[in-house]
Amino acid sequence: MMKYVLKRIGMLVVTMLLVSFLTFLAFELISGDPARSMLGTNAPSYQVDALRHELGLDQPFFLRYFKWLTGFFSGDLGISYSYRQPVWDLIGSKLMITILLSLISFALIVIISIPMGIFSYQWGGGPFEWIRTSFNQLCMAIPPFFTGILLSYVFGILFRVFSPGDFPDLYEEPGAAFLHLFFGAICLSIPRIAMTTRMMRSTIVSEMNKAYVRTAISRGNDRRSVLVTHVLKNSLTSVVSFLGQTMAEILAATIVVEQVLGIPGLGRFLVLSIAQRDYPVVQAIVVILAFWVVLAGTLADLINQSIDPRLRLGGDLA
Amino acid sequence: MLVIKDLHVKFDNRDREAVAGVSLTIEDGEILGLVGESGSGKSVTAMSIAGLLPRKQCTYSGDILLDGQDLLHAKRSDLRKIHGTKIGVVFQEPMSSMDPLMKVGEQVGEALRIHTKLDRQARKDKVIKAMESVELRDPEAVYDKYPHELSGGMQQRAMIAAAIITEPSLLLLDEPTTALDVTIQAQILELLKKLNAERKMSMLFISHNLNVVRKLCRKVAVMQKGCLVEEGLTDEIFLNPQHPYTKRLIDAIPTRIRKEGS
Ligand SMILES: Nc1ncnc2c1ncn2[C@@H]1O[C@H](COP(=O)(O)OP(=O)(O)OP(=O)(O)O)[C@@H](O)[C@H]1O
Ligand SMILES: [Mg+2]
Numbered sequence: 001m002m003k004y005v006l007k008r009i010g011m012l013v014v015t016m017l018l019v020s021f022l023t024f025l026a027f028e029l030i031s032g033d034p035a036r037s038m039l040g041t042n043a044p045s046y047q048v049d050a051l052r053h054e055l056g057l058d059q060p061f062f063l064r065y066f067k068w069l070t071g072f073f074s075g076d077l078g079i080s081y082s083y084r085q086p087v088w089d090l091i092g093s094k095l096m097i098t099i100l101l102s103l104i105s106f107a108l109i110v111i112i113s114i115p116m117g118i119f120s121y122q123w124g125g126g127p128f129e130w131i132r133t134s135f136n137q138l139c140m141a142i143p144p145f146f147t148g149i150l151l152s153y154v155f156g157i158l159f160r161v162f163s164p165g166d167f168p169d170l171y172e173e174p175g176a177a178f179l180h181l182f183f184g185a186i187c188l189s190i191p192r193i194a195m196t197t198r199m200m201r202s203t204i205v206s207e208m209n210k211a212y213v214r215t216a217i218s219r220g221n222d223r224r225s226v227l228v229t230h231v232l233k234n235s236l237t238s239v240v241s242f243l244g245q246t247m248a249e250i251l252a253a254t255i256v257v258e259q260v261l262g263i264p265g266l267g268r269f270l271v272l273s274i275a276q277r278d279y280p281v282v283q284a285i286v287v288i289l290a291f292w293v294v295l296a297g298t299l300a301d302l303i304n305q306s307i308d309p310r311l312r313l314g315g316d317l318a
Numbered sequence: 319m320l321v322i323k324d325l326h327v328k329f330d331n332r333d334r335e336a337v338a339g340v341s342l343t344i345e346d347g348e349i350l351g352l353v354g355e356s357g358s359g360k361s362v363t364a365m366s367i368a369g370l371l372p373r374k375q376c377t378y379s380g381d382i383l384l385d386g387q388d389l390l391h392a393k394r395s396d397l398r399k400i401h402g403t404k405i406g407v408v409f410q411e412p413m414s415s416m417d418p419l420m421k422v423g424e425q426v427g428e429a430l431r432i433h434t435k436l437d438r439q440a441r442k443d444k445v446i447k448a449m450e451s452v453e454l455r456d457p458e459a460v461y462d463k464y465p466h467e468l469s470g471g472m473q474q475r476a477m478i479a480a481a482i483i484t485e486p487s488l489l490l491l492d493e494p495t496t497a498l499d500v501t502i503q504a505q506i507l508e509l510l511k512k513l514n515a516e517r518k519m520s521m522l523f524i525s526h527n528l529n530v531v532r533k534l535c536r537k538v539a540v541m542q543k544g545c546l547v548e549e550g551l552t553d554e555i556f557l558n559p560q561h562p563y564t565k566r567l568i569d570a571i572p573t574r575i576r577k578e579g580s
Contacts, residue, residue, distance in 0.1 A: 211414040218368055219480070220402035220432040222394075230417045308419060309464045 004305060004312055012298045019290040020072070023283060024065050031279045038081055055079065072287065078280035082273070087284045091266060095288065097170065097181070098258070098265035102251045104178075104185040105192075109246060113193045114239070117200025118232070124201065139194035144253065147187035148260035155183060165262040184257045192246050199242050203235040210234075237304045237311075244300025248293040320344040320367065320488055320520065325380035325390070327362050327371065336362040336376075338544035344488070347518040349510070351535030351552065353528050353567065359544040360524045364490045366390060367522070368407050369397040384488060402429035406481030410493040412473035416465040423449075423461030426480040433484060448479040452509060471502035475509070482513065489513075489521045495530065507534050529571045532556060540564050 035052040036043075052058050056067070068078065077087035124132040152164035162183060168176040207213070208231055216226045255267030266285055273281040305311045320343065327337040337359045344350045352360050365371050367382055369389055382390040384404060389397070406429075409415040416425055427445040430436055436444070442461065449457035452475040465473055474494060481489055491510070495503040511534060513519060525531050531538050532552050540548040540555075540563065547561040559565045 211409065211411060212417045214370060215407070215409065215415045215477075216417070216428070218370060218401055218405075218407040219429040220398050221428075222398055225432070230420065233419050234417070310418060310466050 005302060008298055008302055012294060015294050016291055019294065020069060020287050021065065023287050023290065024068060027279050027283045028061065034081055034279065037277070077284040080278050080281050082276045082278040087280050090281065091269060091284065093170070094264060094266045094269050097263060098251065098254050098267065101181050101184050101188070101254050101258070101263065101265060104181055105188040105250055106247050108185055108189040109192050109196055110243060113196035113200060116193065116197040117204065117239070120197055120201045121204045136194050136198050140191050142190055144187040144191070145256045145260050147190060148184070148257050151183050151187065152261060167262055167264050180261070180263065184254070184261050184263055187257050188250060188253055192250070196239070196242060196246065200235065200239050203238045204231055207231045207234050233307065237308050240300050240303050240307070244296050247296040251292045252289060319346055319385060321381070321383045322367070323381040325363065325366060325378070325382065327366055327376055327378045329376045331375070335544050337366065340541070340546050342539055342546070344520050344522060346487070346520055347514070348537065349514055349521040349523055349535045351531030351538035352522060352524045352541060353526060353531055353538060354541030355526060358541040360541055361492055364492050364522060364524055368405055368490055369401065403433050403484050404486050405488045405490060406484070406486040407490045408474070408477050408481050408492065408494045410496050412470060412477050412497065413465060415477060416473060418465055421461065422463050422465060422468065422476050426476055426483060428480065429484045444483060445479070448483045449476070451513070452479045454479065470498050471505065474498060474506060478509065482519065485517065487520060489519050491521060492524045493526070496525070503530070510534060528567050540567065
């Protein structure tokens with residue numbers, strides 16, 4: 001067990017290094033001459049050279065990459081071109097809010113869709129079939145920004161439970177901030193809960209048709225105990241992989257909801273920084289998003305390996 | 319004693335009856351062979367006995383009585399008490415018939431968990447004994463293994479152990495050796511013979527291979543297209559097949575093997 005955990009973490013590190021390098025290279029190529037563009041075309045070249053030196057842009061590429069990388073892991077994400085401030089100071093608290101929003105959404109997805117999947121398998125057939133499918137389709141089709149507008153109107157303007165444009169300070173009013181985030185999480189999670197529930201249900205249905213279920217019944221299990229003792233565990237790996245993907249997507253999906261509900265997360269700042277060509281900021285956010293995706297995948301794999309012994313070998317067994 | 323009287327099974331999505339009027343008797347302690355080509359209705363017959371028919375998707379009639387108790391029309395809840403206590407079933411593909419995520423020992427002991435109040439340790443002791451009686455080497459180690467860690471032959475032995483652990487009076491074997499290679503197949507046949515001799519357990523042994531049946535079963539029934547075409551003592555049928563279909567089945571066995579057997 002320990003061996004493949006280490007192996008998987010090794011893979012994680014290598015992937016992250018690769019991602020960070022590619023991102024760094026890409027921004028090297030697209031950013032052109034930042035010192036020149038910061039100072040404008042009319043600036044004298046000695047000023048440009050001085051700024052270049054100040055920003056460390058006169059050093060060789062690999063040295064800069066190495067410095068950036070070591071800086072990244074010690075919390076130094078570089079200096080913003082637009083604000084002339086450390087990137088971390090600009091995005092730290094925003095990142096915190098976005099991650100909180102993602103985690104709350106993800107928790108909602110896990111807590112609701114797994115029991116819902118089982119419920120819809122057990123009772124979603126027969127006469128309820130069309131109710132279940134149409135409700136499911138409906139939920140899947142609701143875009144988070146629309147739910148966001150709806151919730152702002154109903155709970156923000158009619159009932160005044162929260163104020164959509166005005167996000168409370170996370171440390172001064174944690175309760176109110178949490179409530180605000182919670183509304184955002186509802187918007188994000190509804191379509192994903194619908195997808196995960198449907199996925200869970202169809203996985204259970206296909207597992208139920210497998211030969212081991214017939215064996216279990218021939219030993220005296222009823223459908224319920226087959227579900228509980230055999231099928232659920234066998235369905236879990238697919239669901240975990242699916243949830244891993246959901247977790248990966250959700251951080252990027254927060255951007256729109258943050259705009260609609262006025263949540264001061266990374267999303268709005270990212271859009272702004274892209275418009276201002278503030279590459280150090282964009283680069284840092286891109287790498288953070290990529291790390292999040294890789295991390296989600298790794299976690300899903302590790303959980304699956306602990307569920308399914310066949311995955312512990314080398315991962316190449318079906 | 320198992321008595322089947324005029325069993326008919328027709329799946330709703332098929333035109334032809336899968337089983338079209340089969341009557342059979344298996345005496346206590348007897349092994350009956352059931353042979354026939356693919357699709358002749360052998361498995362459906364066994365599933366009917368085991369109470370594993372998808373009842374909603376088919377129509378069925380006739381009687382199946384195990385020691386006088388009706389199986390074909392029994393309630394699901396009554397069937398569950400028979401599953402794994404009076405009837406054990408072994409299927410063709412041991413690998414896919416086992417839960418890939420449950421340890422072998424637990425699967426072997428599953429019927430005990432369901433039907434008895436034995437605690438974990440007592441169950442384990444019985445499982446180890448059952449594993450020994452099916453000649454699984456190193457049962458303590460096998461107990462904690464997962465199905466994919468066993469060879470096909472070991473998996474099938476474990477499946478047999480699981481089927482006999484509650485000492486059922488009837489064992490249904492649906493092509494238990496077809497997926498195994500020839501040497502393992504021979505070992506499993508020997509094992510079944512031994513179990514039958516020691517425990518006086520009745521067996522229905524399904525195969526499409528008459529030669530395998532001849533090694534194990536004193537009596538044999540031949541099925542074709544849902545009907546029994548011939549039934550009797552295996553040796554007599556081999557020497558003097560009455561039905562052209564049986565003749566063809568016997569002729570299909572290579573001559574060398576046919577002589578070896580006699
Ligand atoms: N669940 C089912 N639904 C519909 N038809 C079925 C079902 N199970 C079996 N049949 C049909 O019933 C007939 C008899 O099938 P059965 O499995 O009993 O054959 P068999 O003699 O066991 O063959 P094999 O040697 O291939 O196992 C076949 O025509 C098969 O297609
Ligand atoms: Mg069959």
